[in-house]
Amino acid sequence: GGTTKDSAQQGADPKASAAAPASADPNAPIKEGLKIAFLPKQINNPYETIVDKAGIEAAKEYKGEAKEVGPSDASASSQVSYINTLIQQRQDAILIAANDANAVCGPLKQAMSKGIKIVAYDSDAAKDCRNLFINQADSEEIGRSQVKMLADMIDSKGEIAILSATANATNQNAWIDFMKDELTKPEYKDMKLVKVAYGDDDDQKSFQETQGLLQAYPDLKGIISPTTVGISAAARYISGSKYKGKITLTGLGTPNQMREFVKDGTVQQFALWNPKDLGYLASYSAAALASGQITGAEGEKFTAGKLGEYTIGKDGEVILGAPFVFKADNIDEFDF
């Protein structure tokens, strides 16, 4: 209970008075000792761990106390329990990678009503339930660029497929929508998306789905796997099968996972933003919010430490930057 109660509590809470100040003070200093919590989709997900660790490091720079808490299953319901806990602990800001944009909304609103700043990162929550969304890259940009990248490698010709995470994965679904849209452009008239498969971010399942795709569509030319688990499982399968060299795989992956397959030629290139930068930026934006530098309104600016200045875009979105493309000649420069 108590997830969308916006009555009653407001007056009782001392911090409530500080909630939602009418205007931002861009020159306000970052407060010391801010209590900040990262709530990833799932603890133990290596990608999320990299992001959150970088965020926690960043908090040390501005003398905040940051921590990472979260469920071991990627479910919204567990995240909701954690939000409740974080409210009870009176954190100054909660950073969340939402498993379900709507399901976490009620409790997030309640947190906001108590003066807690909410920053969504990696995966957005519904717009009115958070102050800011730190987007790793513009969703549209990710979706379209993946198609472009694959098209370059297969000369914009042939059947392609997508190997996604779970059917309900918010990010992947958003990107896939843009990919489909991109494919309607005339330059891709010879490329045909034959199937979206779901590997559920599970090695074995992604493996089997890849096999199935290759058997079911013998003329398949390319696969886009916009998920780190999916792309590494697919790469591993292809590298050990007769399809190696015949099929082009790309998508989103971490360099450490993919290094072997880039080196052995299974994969030519794939993309990802720098997850450390994502955590770093999210951490600073939370601090800026909690210190009153910004309120989350469009056009406000803040400085994110070493990353420099960022401007808040439409709907409270801050975009980290363009995704980075990893290839054989640059992959060894990265370790994450």
Next chain:
Amino acid sequence: MAPDVTAAKPAEGVSVPAGTGRGSLGRFLRWDVLVGMLLVLVFAGGSAGSPGFASIDNLSFALGDLGEIALIALAMTMLVVAAEVDLSVASVLGLSSALVGSLWDAGWAIESIIPLVIVVGAGCGLVNGLLVTRLGLPSLAVTIGTLALYRGLAYVVLGDRAIAEFPQQYVDLAVNDVPGTPVPYPVMLFILLAAVTGVVLHATGFGRSLFAIGAQEEAAQFAGIRVKRIKLTLFVLSGAIAAFAGVVYTLRYGSARADNGVGLELAVIAAVLLGGVDFDGGRGTLGGVIAGVLLIGLLRNLLMLNDVSTEIQSIVTGLLLIISVITPRLVAAVGRRRIPAPASSPPPPES
């Protein structure tokens, strides 16, 4: 009409002094009572040691968070007492959630969605029940199958869509407290249902039948108990309650998705087992189960408040389960040792 056979040694059996030490000790140290005591301990410790734990807000939230598990646990308790199990409950919950979403999306009124969904849930239960009673298949196997089937149907219904924006007055019903209490409406409903279930299970003929079926099915059948019909009823009930829990879940989170409640079945079963219900059937109390549900929920809440990581929470839950079955044996062993007769051997198989 019964003949007079009371002549010889009439009082022999009755005159044996009742209530040796073991009985009362054993009764007191039953596991369900221990769970209750543990619960009180957690509560007391939490209130004293963790600011925020005993706040109305937090308790209300923690209770509400247990709502679905608690509801499903009611039906599951009766099933397990009757030596059956329903692993498909979480999938029925998911299917129900998906249906609520897609029907709402299609413009149906919530008032007509809810009964329909409950009927579908009952239908799911009926399928389980028919496979178990008509074909004589073990329910563990059947419901592993329907666990996949019903979850699959949820995806068929809703695919990758997520439906939100349910009418506020229903969301409020799923979320808000009964005025003047820290008890959310679904939990209040649970309390009422639990009272009914408790009476049914422990004080009515139906309840007696369940225990008899669980302990010795054939004997129950020979005593004129309609074993199959009762089991079928239980499965239907379990399906209907799971579907209703799906409605509550959907409204509480304001989000209908095909993957809602994945894995919830193990949480329910863990709570039922922690409450001291014997998985082999024929033994257990509803009070124990309720204490078990609350213990798991409040303990997790307390651990979370103290920033204990989810890994440790998992380990604590597991250990609790193990302790829940080990302790009664230890108590029994100690109890036996205290009695003049040190019985060294296992309970004999016969007379």
Next chain:
Amino acid sequence: MSEPGRGEAPLGSPPEQAPPVLALAGVSKAFGAVRALREVSLQLFAGEAHALAGENGAGKSTLVKTLAGVHRPDTGQVLLDGEPVEFHNPADAQQAGVAVIYQEPTMFPDLSVAENIFIGRQPRAALRRIDRATMHARATELFTRLGVALDPEQPARGLSIADQQLVEIAKALSRDARVLVMDEPTAALSGNEVARLFNVVKALREQGCAVLFISHRLDEIFELCQRVTTLRDGGWIASEPVAGLTHDDLIRRMVGRDLDTLYPKQETTVGEVALRVGRLTREGVFTDVSFEVRRGEIVALAGLVGAGRSEVARAIFGVDRWDAGTVEVNGRRLPAASPTAAMAAGLALVPEDRRQQGLVMDQSIERNIGLTGLKTLRRGPVISRAAERDRARDWAIRLQLKFNRLSDAVNVLSGGNQQKVVLGKWLSTRPEVLIIDEPTRGIDVGTKAEVHRLLSQLAADGLAVLMISSDLPEVLGMADRVLVMQEGRLVAEIPRDRATEESVMTAATGRAS
């Protein structure tokens, strides 16, 4: 208790100097408040069959389990060849050459009959593999010795109780044991099989095996055994040679008083038909069974083991489906396969397998007795515990049940007392037709007489009783009419005045007519 067990030397008893193969000295065993054995001593000699007699709950099975290593004595000792030993588990006792047939069969339903016999000590071939051929051959050989036609490779599931008992016997024989302990091995057997068993046991005894034999059929004790030890309420009463004892002596030792008659048959007036069965058929089990039972009448259903009598009873009561035919109670036809309807019509069935069918073993006496009265014990929607307890106490007293507390689980009762609980459970429904399958299986003489008196009186009060029994004297002593089944068919109906051992057995074996 001075020097029990050594009366004057009976015929064929071993020389004095040879110590007993297996002995108990001053053994006590208690379960909670129940003192199942109190300072009991017993000596088993090679080449001698020793009987153990006592009422239900006297402690016979407990003594057996102490010998078998299932229980460890609280005080006292087990002596093997005069040396104290400690059996920590059944395996230890088996190692020492003690083979035990427990009162209730202990089968592995999923294993083959042969494996049931040889489990844990299968004949080995090269590389310690199991030699199945030898195993089956040896099982067949055992069955031939016992004169039964059982297929060693058939799974044990679905064996009748009698067949299970025979497998148990084969298992014990296969051990070539020095001591053979048999706890009511004949309770489920009929005359032929008992005779075969006795021949085999006698042969074993002559080869020097020591035998401990328990039975509630006193004739069997007199036929097989040289010595008898009597227990009463867990205490030792006497150990003496069988020769020179009379039935009445033995009963007096067991019961502590004289018994007037075992078959107190009352004269009754026979009323209208209460149960009518017409051409009842269950394919592959029984065919065209037609008969009627009238009020006040006790009709016995006799036949060899496996003739299908219990199956008929189960079908009438509705536990099994029937394929054709009709069942009427008081003129009203019963629907097929509905025990509930049968009960509502006034039918009651005391089943033959009390552990599986008659009782919920883990539940208390009062719950078991209350189970058939869930509707009548109601006060409003809930069961009245007081009413339940009263009903249980009432019947416990009437049936002279021996128990500690009504809330004790029935599985701690002795076999005979369990049977009484089943009886109480069904009589408390105040039935108009009582079908009772093997009413006194495993019941001591005293109680047997009580059960018989009870049946008589019930009939006199207007109850129609259909009694299935493999105990021929019981059939002859109690029945107004005897129906005989053979291989699933009703082959004869013999009125009381013409029923003799001869006439019934002739019909049952199908030798004449």
Next chain:
Amino acid sequence: MSAVTAGRSSRGVVDLVFRARELSIVAALAVLVAVTAGVNGNFLSGQGMKDIFLNASILVLLAVGQSVVVITRNIDLSAGSVVGLVAFTTGDFLAADHGRGVVFAVVLGVAIGALCGLVNGLLVSFGRVPALVVTLGTLYVIQGLDHLIAHGRQINAVDLPPALLALGNGTVLGVPYLPVIAVVVMLAVGYYLRSYASGRDFYAIGSSPEAAGLAGIPVRRRVMGAYLFSGALAGLAGVLWLSRFGTVVADAANGWELQVVSAVVVGGVAITGGVGTVYGAALGALLLTTITSALVVLKVNPFWQQAITGALLLLAISVDRLLALRVARVLRRRNARHGS
């Protein structure tokens, strides 16, 4: 002796039924493969077959271990979590020390798995507590430990010795190692269970634990052994998982416990103990994995895949059951004709 002959002929039928459990799975597999291959020839190509067997191998190993436990009327829900723990910890060791070889990895993995099995076995057999509760408990504990150790890290293929990776993808005479290992283990265990006295003990215990005690079977030791074995096999499966996927995070085989139990049940091992063979269980595992692959190849809408898998699972156990009931009826009639 007419009864004996009747017995023998009826035994023929019974035997057939018992074998039919496996035969019916083989038939189901054949139909599935034939239909799929009919639609898409690639399914039966060399690569296609290799994939099917590779996919099934790990599940087969787990199913073999599980069936030994289930035959004793117990259950091991923790098997999946053991795979996860072993895959990660072994990978962690190897990544830290490149010098170690495959043998070390296998020994380490099996040892960790056996240790988990030992704990289960001790609790179940000496604590005399219900297996389902205990192993659900250890499932949570092992999973927690695994996550605690992993703490969000991941093992990458580059960190692992190439020999280990070759184990997961390499072949002998064109046959991949994994299925070879799985088949060898299955055959060995199947032979042991059928032909050795101690193997039969497992069936006896599952058939009637009380009777087993009275028959002098070392019940505790055997149950202990079953868990130890199941744990060790799960450990082996964990190492193979590592070698196959290269990239491992903490939740490898997460949630597999129910899948393994499904495989065992579909394979005709009775959940109530005492009945079934590891061959059946292995075939069950093969069938389950093949269904998943076939559905993809048949271009079934992914949203229908899970529902169809569930329905097929139900179909498999129902048909099996109906067959058994039918044969029982035939047997009864036969009995009637021959008399008893």
